[in-house]
Amino acid sequence: MSAIAGVIQLDGAPVDRATLQRMLAQLTPYGSDAQNLRREEQAGFVHTLLRSTPEESFDRQPLWHEASQTLLVFDGRVDNREELAQALGLTPADCVQLADSALVLQAWLRWDSQCLSRLLGDFALACWQPRLRRLWLARDPLGLRPLFWYRNQSLFAFASLPKALFAVPGVPRQLSETHVHDLLCLLPTDGAHTLYQDVWRVEPGQRLLLDGDQLHVEYYHRFDPQREIRLANDDEYVEGFLEQFQRAVACRLRSTGPVASHLSGGFDSGVVTALAARALADRNERLHAFTAVPRAGYAEAVPRGRVADEGPAAQALAACFPSIDHHLITTTGISPLRDLMQDTARYDRAPLNPCNQVWINAIEGAARQRGARVLLTGLLGNVCFSYTGDEYLPWLVSRGRLVRWWREMTRLKAVERDRTWLGLLALSFGSYVPGPLWQLLKGKNRTGSLRDYTAVHPDLQRRVQSEQRARQLGWDTDYRPWRDGRYMRATVLHRVDLGDVMIGSNAAGLDMRDPTADVRLFEYCLALPRDQYLRNGQRRYLLTRALPHIAPAAIWQTRIRGLQAADWHENIDPHSIRAEIEQLRAHGGVGHYVDLQAMTDLLDNWPSHGWHSQAAQSRLRLKLLRGLAVGTFVRYVDERNR
Amino acid sequence: MAHPCDTLLNTHSGPHFNQLWQRLYGARPAQWQVQHALVNPPGQVGRPVSDALAAWQRWHGVHEARIAAALFSAAQWPWYAVLERARVEVLASRHLPGMALNLQHDASLAPADPLLADLYALARAVWLRGNTAAHVQPPHAGRWAAWFRRARPPGAAAIRAALSRVAVHLDDGATFAHAVQPLVYDLAATRPLRAQVPRRAGARQQQQQHAAVVARPDAGKASKADAGTLPPDYGVFSRAHDECAPAARWLQPEDRARLAALQPADPALYKVLARRLQQRLLVHYQPRWLFDQDSGQLDSRRLARLLHASPSPLVFRQQAADRSPQAAVVFLVDASGSMRGPRMQMAALAVDFAVQVLELCGVLCEVLAYTTGFGTHNPLREQWLAAGAPAAPGRLNAVRHVVLKSASQPWRRTRAGLGLLLRDDFGQDNIDGEAVQWAATRLARLPCQHNKVLLVLSDGAPYDEATAIANGRDYLTAHLRQVIRSVEASPLRLAALGIGHDVGRFYQRAANVFRDSDIAPVLFDRLEALLTGKDRPS
DSSP states (O other): OEEEEEEEESSSOOOOHHHHHHHHHHHGGGOBSEEEEEEOSSEEEEEEEOOOSGGGGGOOOSEEETTTTEEEEEEEOOSOHHHHHHHHTOOHHHHTTOOHHHHHHHHHHHHGGGGGGGOOSSEEEEEEETTTTEEEEEEOTTOOSOOEEEEOSSEEEEESSHHHHTTSTTOOOOBOHHHHHHHHTTOOOOTTBOSBTTEEEOOTTEEEEEETTEEEEEESOOOOTTOOOOOSSHHHHHHHHHHHHHHHHHTTOOOSSOEEEEOOSSHHHHHHHHHHHHHHHHTTOOEEEEEEOOOTTOOOOOOTTEESOOHHHHHHHHHTOTTEEEEEEOOTTOOTTTTHHHHHHHHTSOOSOHHHHHHHHHHHHHHHHTTOOEEEOOTTGGGTTTOOOTTHHHHHHHTTOHHHHHHHHHHHHHHOTTOOHHHHHHHHHGGGSOHHHHHHHHGGGOOOOHHHHOOBOHHHHHHHTHHHHHHHTTOOTTOOOOSOHHHHHHHHHHHOOOHHHHHHHHTTTOEEEOGGGOHHHHHHHHHSOGGGTEETTEETHHHHHHGGGTSOHHHHHTOOEEOTTTTGGGGOOHHHHHHHHHHHHHHSSGGGTBOHHHHHHHHHTOOSSOTTSHHHIIIIIIIIIHHHHHHHHHHHHSOOOO | OOOHHHHHHHTOOSHHHHHHHHHHHHSSOOOHHHHHHHHOOOSSOOHHHHHHHHHHHHHSOHHHHHHHHHHOOTTTHHHHHHHHHHHHHHHHHHHOHHHHHHHTOHHHHSOSSHHHHHHHHHHHHHHHHOSOTTTOOOSOHHHHHHHHHHOOSSOHHHHHHHHHHHGGGTTOHHHHHHHHHHHHHHHHHHOOOSSOOOOOOOSSHHHHHHHHHHHOTTTTOOOHHHHTTSOTTOOBSOOTTOEEEEGGGTOOHHHHHHHHHOOOSOHHHHHHHHHHHHHHHHHHTOOOEEEEESSSEEOGGGGGGGGSSSOOSOOEEEEOOOSSOSEEEEEEEEOSGGGTTHHHHHHHHHHHHHHHHHHHTTOEEEEEEEEESOSSSOHHHHHHHHTTOOSOOOBOSOEEEEEEEOTTSOHHHHGGGHHHHTOTTTOOOBOHHHHHHHHHHHHHHSSOSSEEEEEEEESSSOBOHHHHHHHOTHHHHHHHHHHHHHHHTSSSEEEEEEESSOOTTTOSSEEEEOSGGGHHHHHHHHHHHHHTTOOOOO
C-alpha cells in the first residue's frame, strides 16, 4: 500500500522541488518502506510505499512509460491479477516480478481510463499524460483508498491526505464550517466536499479528468439497487455467496509477513477470521486473531442482548481453527483522550469514536509487535452479507404484498419473542409516519433532537440550519425505518468513505484489508432477492445457511452482539475531561463549533452507574466524547497559542 | 593624479579589458555571479558596470563583508548593499577622475528595483555633491513622494539627513555599515522589495554560508507556485518593543527554583539516550591520527622500525588537532503559550540532556527561544487602532528572542536560563519566520566548517492574534515558508520537531511527537540522524 501525491503547474511554472519533498515527508509515515519523487518540467509526483505484498518488492513508482509519455502513481492492491494479466496477454511468469502498479500501468496503456472498470481491489491512482496535458485521478468503487485534491489558477495538487496538500504553499488550511457541523451532527459526507474549504475528495467509484485547465468528473461505477439476481434455488444463492466470499478473503491474504485479524464476538469478523484461517492453514501459515476485551472481572450491567466481554465467543471460534493464535487485548488504564491529537493527525480528521480508537490502536500495536503486515477486518459486513433483512417488511408493504408481509411478520414474532407487535408495525409502517409522530411513538427510545446526542453549538446550528441541511443531504434525523433494504444499503455505501480509516492503519505499519468490502461480493449480495435475508422469521437468512459451511454450526449459536469498549468509563477521569474542555475553551476557535458549556454540564452530572443505558451512550459517548474529538480536530487545524 | 591604467582603459573597451581592469583595480578576482545581480548591469558589461564592479572589489573588503553579515538580515541586505555600492563608487570616483566620468551614468548602473534605484541615486547625489535639498533632485520624484506619503518614518528629510550624517564615514567601510544600520533597518521594515538582491559572497566559507542563508542567489527566485503565497509586503508595524537578549535579562529566582524542581520521570531513560547519542557521535567523529611522528603515543604497528640496522625514531602517532568543531547545533525553542506545562518541561529536559551530550562531543551549541512580548493586551495593536487601523500594517506584536546559551558559553553557566521557559506567563505568541531567520543567521556565523544544524522545537504554525486579524491568518505562515525556503536552500540543515502539532507542512525535515514522553527519544534520534548525515531529504 502506498500514499501518493502530485502537483501540476497550470501556469507553466516549474514545480518546486522543496514542495514535493515536504509532501513526501508528510506521507512518509504512511509508506515507511520506500519514498520517491519524480519531478517533470511542470509536474511533480510523490510516492511512499508500505510493502505489504511480495510483488511490492518490485514496485518502483512513480512509473514512467517513455513511448506513450504516461506517468502513473498507484496506491492500492489489485485482487484480480491473474484475470488482468490474461486479458493483457501476460503469462504467469511475466507477472512474478510485476508489481500491481506495473500491471495497472499496462492496463492503462491498453484500455486508457476504461481500465478502471477492470480493476478489482482497493486503489486510488493518478495518471499523468504530459503530451496531452491530461491528469486522471480515480478511486475504487468502495473508496478504500483516499484521494484529495485542490485547484487554483496556477496549480492543481492531489494527495492521499489533505495534510500533504497543505505542504503546497498557497493551499489554504481552513475548516469548512458546514462540514464540521455535519461531522458533529453525524450527517453523511456531502459529495466531494471535505472538512476543509477548497479541498475536495475524489468520491468512491469516481474518476476525475483534468484536461488542460478543464475539470471533468464522472462515476465509472455505482452500485445499482435495481439489479437483481435470480438463481434456480436457495442453495445456489448460498453457493454463490461462499464462492464470492472465499475469493474475497483469499485474494486479501497476499502478504509480506504474518496476517492478523480483528475477531469480535459477532458474525462479520468471525467469518472473515474463519475463512482466512482455513486458507492460511492450507499454506501452513498461521493467523493472529485479536479480540478487545474489558478488564478481567468487569461486571457493569449492560443492555439486554448485548455482551460486554466478547472474549469467550471469540475464543470459542478461534478454538475451532488450530492455525489461529488468539490474543485478548485489554486497554485498562488507557484514556480515550490520551492519543486523541495523535490519532487526529494520523487520520487527518477527527476519530469518530474515541473509545473504540483505544482498542483499535492497541490491536494494531499488538499486530505489529508480532510482525504482521496485514490486518483483516469486517467493517462493511452488516450492509453486505450479514444484513438482517428487516427492511423486507416495509418493502412488502410498499409493494402491496400484504399477505406475505403478514406471514413474515408473524413468523418473525414467533422466532424473536422479544420483539413486540408495536415494534414490528413501526418497522413496517414507520417510513410513512411524520417525523415528530415517529419520535412520539418511540417513547423513551426516541433519539431526540440533534442537541440531545451531539455537541453541536446552537449558534452553529442556526447558521447552518441543521434540519434543512440534513434534509438536503437526504438524512432522516428522526431515524425512521427505510422502505427498501437494498436501496438503504446502496445509499450507505455511497455515503460511507473508509479511505482515511484504511490509510490510517498504514501509519501503524499495517495494511488493513476488508474482505466484506469486496466489490464483486458486494454486488452479488446487493442483487440477491430480498427474501434471501429474511425468510420465515429468520433474519440473516443467507448467512445463517452459509455459516455451517464455514465453521461448526454450534459455534455460530454463541455469536453475540458485543458492547465495544465497555469499560471505557473506568479509564477516563472526569477531571481530565474537564481540563481538556478548558483547553478547548481557551483556544477561542473551538467554541465556534462545539457547545463546550453543554459538555461541561454533562461533566457536572457525571453518572456513577448506568453507563450503558441508551441515554448515557448518547450523552457521553456520542455527545461528550465526539464533541471532544471534533474540538481536538478544530484545534489541530486552527493552531493557536491558548 | 590619474591612475596610469585609468588612462589606458579609458581608451579601450571590450570584455577583456573590463575584466583586466577589475583585476587590476579591484586587486581580487571578479565575482561575477554575485556582482551581476548586485549591480544589475545591462546585457553587455560596459565600462560603467566594469568600473562599478572594480570599485566594489577594491573598497568592499572581507572586513566590511564580515561586519555587514553580522549586522543585516536577508531583508535588510539589499538596502545596505545599495548604500555600500554608492559608497564604493563615490570613493572610486574621488580616487580616479576617469572612473568618476564612467560612473556618473547612474541610469545604467541603477538596481532594477525602483525603490533601491532611487535610494542609490539619492545617496550618490548626497555624497558626491553635498547634502542640500536644492542640489538633490532624485529621479522618480513622483514615486518618492508617493512613497514618502505612505511610509512611516523614515521620511524624505530623514533619509537625506541620515545620508548626510554618514558621509563622514565613507572612507571606513566598517564604521559606515554601523552608521547606516538604523536607516537600513527602518527601510527594510517599512518598504518591501520586489525581489531579493543576492548577497555578496564572502571570502571565507563561513561568510559564504551566511550569505547563502540570508539570500542565496536562487533563494530569492520563488517559483510561481509560491508567488501567490509569499507575503507581498512582510513588514513590521513597529520594532520599538522588540527584544533580543540573554535569558538573564528576564530570569528571576523563582525560575531557578522551577528548574531545580524539574526532574525527569524516568532519569534512566535520559541517561541511556544521552549515552547512546554520545557514543554514536564519538564513533562518527573519530579522531584523525598523524602517523610516523617522532613523539606522541607509541604506534605498535611501527615498532619493527626500531629493530632495523638504522632505527627510525618515527614510531609514534599523534591525534590531529582539529582546529574547528565537527558540528554546530542551534536549538530554537518555541516558547509560546501553547507550549507551557508538561510539554515545555519535557522539551526543556530533552534540550538540557542533549546540550550536555553535544558539549561533551565537542559540538558547538546554542540554545535560543522565541515568543512575543505581548499577549492579549497588546499596545502595538492599540497604537495601530489609534492610527485608524491602516490596512496591512505588518507584524503587530513585538518579537522576543531569548539567548539561553550562546556558542561561547558553557552550558553549566547558562543552564539556569531554561527556568525561564518553565515560567507559565513568559510565553505569549510565536512569530516563527523571524525567529528562524534570526537563529539561522546566528548559526551561519558560528565558526564551524561542516555540519550546521538548526533544530526548531515548535508546536505548530506561527500565530499572533493581532497580526492575524490585521493581515490575515496566512501572513505569518507565508513569511515562515519564505524564510524556511531560503534556509533550506543554504548549506545549513534545518529540521523541526513538532510537539503536539504537525509541522511537516513547513519543513522538509520534520518529525512530530504527540506524547510528551516521546519528546526526548525523538529529539535524540533526530539529532543523531542530523549530525551523522543519516537524515537527508529524498
